[in-house]
Amino acid sequence: MNLSVQLAPTHPCGLLLENPVMTASGTFGYGTEYAEFVDIQRLGAIVCKGTTLKPREGNPQPRLKETPSGLLNAIGLQNIGVEAIIKQKAPMWASWKVPVIVNIAGESVEDYGRVASRLDGVAGVSGLEVNIGCPNVKAGGMEFGRDPKEAAAVTRAVKAVTSLPVIVKLTPNVTDIVEIALAVSEAGANAVCLINTLRGMAIDTASRKPALGNIHGGLSGPAIKPVALSMVYQAAKEIKVPIVGCGGISSAEDALEFIMAGASAVEVGTIQFVNPRALIDILEGIERFMQKEGVTQLSEIIGAAHN
Numbered sequence: 001m002n003l004s005v006q007l008a009p010t011h012p013c014g015l016l017l018e019n020p021v022m023t024a025s026g027t028f029g030y031g032t033e034y035a036e037f038v039d040i041q042r043l044g045a046i047v048c049k050g051t052t053l054k055p056r057e058g059n060p061q062p063r064l065k066e067t068p069s070g071l072l073n074a075i076g077l078q079n080i081g082v083e084a085i086i087k088q089k090a091p092m093w094a095s096w097k098v099p100v101i102v103n104i105a106g107e108s109v110e111d112y113g114r115v116a117s118r119l120d121g122v123a124g125v126s127g128l129e130v131n132i133g134c135p136n137v138k139a140g141g142m143e144f145g146r147d148p149k150e151a152a153a154v155t156r157a158v159k160a161v162t163s164l165p166v167i168v169k170l171t172p173n174v175t176d177i178v179e180i181a182l183a184v185s186e187a188g189a190n191a192v193c194l195i196n197t198l199r200g201m202a203i204d205t206a207s208r209k210p211a212l213g214n215i216h217g218g219l220s221g222p223a224i225k226p227v228a229l230s231m232v233y234q235a236a237k238e239i240k241v242p243i244v245g246c247g248g249i250s251s252a253e254d255a256l257e258f259i260m261a262g263a264s265a266v267e268v269g270t271i272q273f274v275n276p277r278a279l280i281d282i283l284e285g286i287e288r289f290m291q292k293e294g295v296t297q298l299s300e301i302i303g304a305a306h307n
Ligand SMILES: Cc1cc2nc3c(=O)[nH]c(=O)nc-3n(C[C@H](O)[C@H](O)[C@H](O)COP(=O)(O)O)c2cc1C
Pocket: 024, 025, 026, 027, 049, 050, 051, 071, 073, 075, 077, 103, 131, 169, 195, 196, 197, 219, 220, 221, 222, 224, 246, 247, 248, 249, 267, 268, 269, 270, 271
């Protein structure tokens, strides 16, 4: 059986994964935190925590709140900064078989370009995932990914300074996801990832105050799966570059739904907080399905629901 996927067919070096199971940024640290539960070298790829130019302390506590079938988080991109990634993490990644993709974030278009340029040519970094769900400080805090022009500007700024394959990760907090997916793919994204978290909030009735220090947070987990799946299906109809599906994937069955909706690979996040072995369970479940159904190449079922 061949589970391999080429995530960047339009890139000179490509981004070949042995299988389609990836980690979702911010839920798997830098790859070592889950090593006790998961043989990380079996994964398709690891996407590390969102990385900014300077280290960030993140938002005030509380930062997490469970919801029915979901999780609200307002971590606020706490991270060690790009220089620490280069010095402390990349040398370790360079000795791994599994490709590591660095998720990057910024407060301005220039910021994204600076982070991307620092990571160019760093051994151990196989690709960039650009989180365009971040607030644009110059535009009053509106997320870059809510405006096709800004989304394209970030994509172009990153592409201009990197020789690495670029995946642009879209925010679902938009009216028309297809418009944004088209804008970033036309601006040069080698692949897109759908979706990041959905904006939400909760109120603690005992204190009569918002439950999160940041008031608003991002909703993830099984609750968002149907929304994510529908966006992947819509985007797959219109764009030519590969799609990485993400949002509420908890089982192999969920992952297969995303693949049949048109995703070439999947990212798994929140469910790991419930089942730390989820990534391997999902990989083995996909293999079992392919065996049972006589599917020899994963590519046979990518987008099957459109036929
Ligand atoms: C605690 C937490 C931290 C996250 N941090 C990031 C991040 O730094 N960058 C990013 O692009 N997405 C981040 N995300 C979003 C996830 O990567 C993913 O897109 C989202 O959670 C939906 O997938 P899931 O339902 O499988 O978790 C974070 C999600 C959670 C729950």
